[in-house]
Structure formats: C-alpha cells, structure tokens
Amino acid sequence: MILQPIPLEVVMRQFIFWPMLFLLAGCSAFTGKDNADPPSELVELQPELRIETIWDAGFEDADETLLKLKPVVSNGVLYIAEPSGEVFALDPETGDKHWSVDTDSPLSGGPGVADGLIAVGTLEAELILLNGEDGGERWRQRVSSEVLSSPAINDGNVVCRTTDGSVTAYSTDAGEKRWLYDRSVPVLTLRGDSSPLITDYQVLAGFAGGKLVGLSLDTGLAEWEATISTPKGRTELERVVDIDADPVLVEGTLYVTAYQGDVAAVSESSGVVLWRRDISSHAGLDASWRQVFVTDSADHVWSLDATNGATLWQQKKLHARKLSAPAMVNDTVVVGDFDGYVHWLSQEDGRQMARIRVGSDAIRLKPLVINDIVYVMDEGGTLSALRAHPIETESR
Numbered sequence: 001m002i003l004q005p006i007p008l009e010v011v012m013r014q015f016i017f018w019p020m021l022f023l024l025a026g027c028s029a030f031t032g033k034d035n036a037d038p039p040s041e042l043v044e045l046q047p048e049l050r051i052e053t054i055w056d057a058g059f060e061d062a063d064e065t066l067l068k069l070k071p072v073v074s075n076g077v078l079y080i081a082e083p084s085g086e087v088f089a090l091d092p093e094t095g096d097k098h099w100s101v102d103t104d105s106p107l108s109g110g111p112g113v114a115d116g117l118i119a120v121g122t123l124e125a126e127l128i129l130l131n132g133e134d135g136g137e138r139w140r141q142r143v144s145s146e147v148l149s150s151p152a153i154n155d156g157n158v159v160c161r162t163t164d165g166s167v168t169a170y171s172t173d174a175g176e177k178r179w180l181y182d183r184s185v186p187v188l189t190l191r192g193d194s195s196p197l198i199t200d201y202q203v204l205a206g207f208a209g210g211k212l213v214g215l216s217l218d219t220g221l222a223e224w225e226a227t228i229s230t231p232k233g234r235t236e237l238e239r240v241v242d243i244d245a246d247p248v249l250v251e252g253t254l255y256v257t258a259y260q261g262d263v264a265a266v267s268e269s270s271g272v273v274l275w276r277r278d279i280s281s282h283a284g285l286d287a288s289w290r291q292v293f294v295t296d297s298a299d300h301v302w303s304l305d306a307t308n309g310a311t312l313w314q315q316k317k318l319h320a321r322k323l324s325a326p327a328m329v330n331d332t333v334v335v336g337d338f339d340g341y342v343h344w345l346s347q348e349d350g351r352q353m354a355r356i357r358v359g360s361d362a363i364r365l366k367p368l369v370i371n372d373i374v375y376v377m378d379e380g381g382t383l384s385a386l387r388a389h390p391i392e393t394e395s396r
Helices: 018-029
Strands: 049-058 072-074 077-081 086-090 097-102 107-114 117-122 126-131 137-142 152-154 157-161 167-171 177-181 202-207 211-216 222-227 248-250 253-257 263-267 273-277 284-287 291-295 301-305 311-315 327-329 332-336 341-346 352-357 368-370 373-377 382-390
Touching: 049 341, 049 352, 072 107, 072 368, 077 107, 117 152, 117 157, 126 157, 167 202, 248 284, 253 284, 263 291, 301 332, 327 368, 332 373, 341 382
Parallel strands: 107 152
Antiparallel strands: 049 382, 072 077, 077 086, 086 097, 107 117, 117 126, 126 137, 152 157, 157 167, 167 177, 202 211, 211 222, 248 253, 253 263, 263 273, 284 291, 291 301, 301 311, 327 332, 332 341, 341 352, 368 373, 373 382
C-alpha cells in the first residue's frame, strides 16, 4: 500500500504556514546559503578501506519529509517502520525477516525500541506500542498532533514529542497519560522534530526557537532550560532557529545542533552551556568523549574538540552534496549524500578514505552503526549493511 501524499502543512496551535516552510526546507535547510553552487564533483580516490556490502533489502520508498522513520537495533534485532504502516524485525547480520506486522496507520516517527517494546507515531496523531517479540499491539493512544520524531522508552514510560510542541509521557502497561509538557511553536519551523532522549531521571528535548529543556521523568516539570541559539534577522525566515536533529549524550554532556544557530555542549544535570560554536546544522552530529563530528548547512564535515569546541579539522570536499549527519565507526566517520554515495572519513584528519555507491537515491538519515556494521537507508527504500576492511599494503 502506498501512502497518500502528506499535506503540505506545519502544525501549529492555530495556524498553518507550510508554503513558506517548504521553500525554506527545500532550498536552505539541507543546502545552506551558498549551495546555489553545484555539488562538488567526486574526484578519483585511492581507497584505504575495502567496503563490503553484507546484505541489502528493499522497503517502501521514503518521502523526504519522513526523516524520523529510521532503522534501530535492540537486543540483536533490527527494526524498521514503513510509511504505509508495516513494521519489520530483521536479523541485523543477514537481513532475514523474523516477523512483520501492519499497524494500518500512516507511520511518521520511530521506531523507538527499548525494554522489549516498540513505539511508533503516526501522521494521524496516534502513538502505538508493540511487543518486540512478535509485533503484537499492546495499545494505541490519541496524541495532540502528528508525530515526526522517534518516541523514547525507559523504565515503564513511553515519551512522545508531537509537532505542536508537546512532550507527553504514557505508561507502557496500559497507555495511561502520566504527564504533559506543553510549549508554544513559532510561526515558522522546519518540518520535523528532535527526538526526546530519556536518561535515568530526565527527559531531554529540543524545540523550535533554539531551546533545550530538561524535564523530570516523574512529573514532566522543567528542571532546567538552556538557550542553544537565539533567533537573528529581520524576517521570519531569517529567524528560524530549530533544534531538529537528535541530541547525543556522552558521559553527562549533551551535544546538540540548531539550524541557523549553533553547535553546543550542555551539562545533562544542570543545563549549563559548556561551550558553543557558530555552526548551523540541520543534519546533525555524532560525538565521543574526545571529538564532536557535525555536518553543517554547507555540507562541510567538522571535527571539534569535545572539551571546548575548538576546530580540529574541516572537510570541505563534499560541499553541497546534501550530506547526512556523520556516524562514528572505529577510527572513521561515515556520511551519506544526495547521490547514493556513502563516504568514510578519517577521524584523525578528515581525509577521504573510501566510498561506495549503494544506489541512486539520496541518503538523508544518519547511518546506524552496530558492531562495526554501517546500516544506511536511502529515500528509495533500500537498506544496506556495510562493513569496512583495511586494504593490506604490499610487503617486500
């Protein structure tokens, strides 16, 4: 079943401003101000790695506005959700199907997986919870608006972020609402939301307007609020500052990006901004205790010092290729591009080490890395499992 076209709209409290947002997201959200230039041509590369395609599989075409439907691995199972409503469980090593189930709803966010449960959100303002073992439905609940981010599960809670600015917690047992955090939405926003992140005692959520909030997992009350970026400019378009990419938590520090804003490091416990850099990013980032890797709005890949935000290197040779967020694997960083290529960069200096083309469709989603295997999903619905091997140099 093919999903009907998504209404061209931005969900706000009372108003709809999709036409201007479509222009913003289509022209600048992925390309940046100077991306009127043609994308950089790929030059011949002397590969340092051999890329093996372990397996690939075809799924339903992914509309570019449904970027939060992304594969996830939990307890040795790979889960994927299709826009038309089907959820799959696969063997991540072979791609063999364990089971699939049809939710009979147009899916737009997820799956979020933890504690043997699977949560998905829909365009019809529903939150659905499934059993991880066989995909059986436990419950579904009506939420306040469509879901364009992955729900989070932890310690008996399912936390859902909706496009009207609400964050809501439900019990995993029966779907009872536990609390609601409500926040106003600016006149114009990017289509999509940052996924909530649950820690031992908090829910961390980014919002349009450049705000990051730490909520009590028990009550939903705000324990702190951090300003990642402040809107600038005279027009509504110029003042769009959205935290749309998912934050990354490393050893008590939260790394977050904002479109037309900054990259910042924030204390998980207090919300204190430890450092920030003026780097606009819609695609997102990855991080370790040593380095932060981010794809900026001009499709340059940066490596920053995780302790202070200082630049370690910048890779500009993939300019305007509409890169995904970077993902770390061993001593490399992996990004996908608009033309179906996957690129391996050195974490040490950013040099290009290898590339492979998995198809002709764009790769918008951040690659998923599990046990040295890189999973990439393109907009044509092809999921590829890739592994890099060192190329042995000739001896003697």
